[in-house]
Amino acid sequence: MIKSVGQNISAAIEASRLREGTKTRASASTGSTTASASAASASPAARMAAEGAPVDMDRIAAIKSAIASGNYPVDANAIAERMVALDLSAA
Numbered sequence: 001m002i003k004s005v006g007q008n009i010s011a012a013i014e015a016s017r018l019r020e021g022t023k024t025r026a027s028a029s030t031g032s033t034t035a036s037a038s039a040a041s042a043s044p045a046a047r048m049a050a051e052g053a054p055v056d057m058d059r060i061a062a063i064k065s066a067i068a069s070g071n072y073p074v075d076a077n078a079i080a081e082r083m084v085a086l087d088l089s090a091a
Contacts, residue, residue: 016055
């Protein structure tokens with residue numbers, strides 16, 4: 001089933017909140033020196049993977065506002081072409 005844009009954005013926002021909450025709880029429970037030591041010993045790629053994808057909350061808010069006001073351009077043909085391309089590449 002295809003999720004609507006609003007569901008995807010909500011899921012991204014919730015995932016970001018969960019990641020931030022986990023980081024806060026982890027640093028509080030382990031102490032900042034332990035968290036700093038493990039972060040310093042991890043490779044940059046490992047740290048990036050642990051943090052997850054960056055989420056620009058300001059950009060998300062701007063897009064949501066534009067969608068709500070009807071000012072967000074949607075090219076239905078481009079969306080359809082990409083959906084078909086994704087489906088063909090999966091086959």
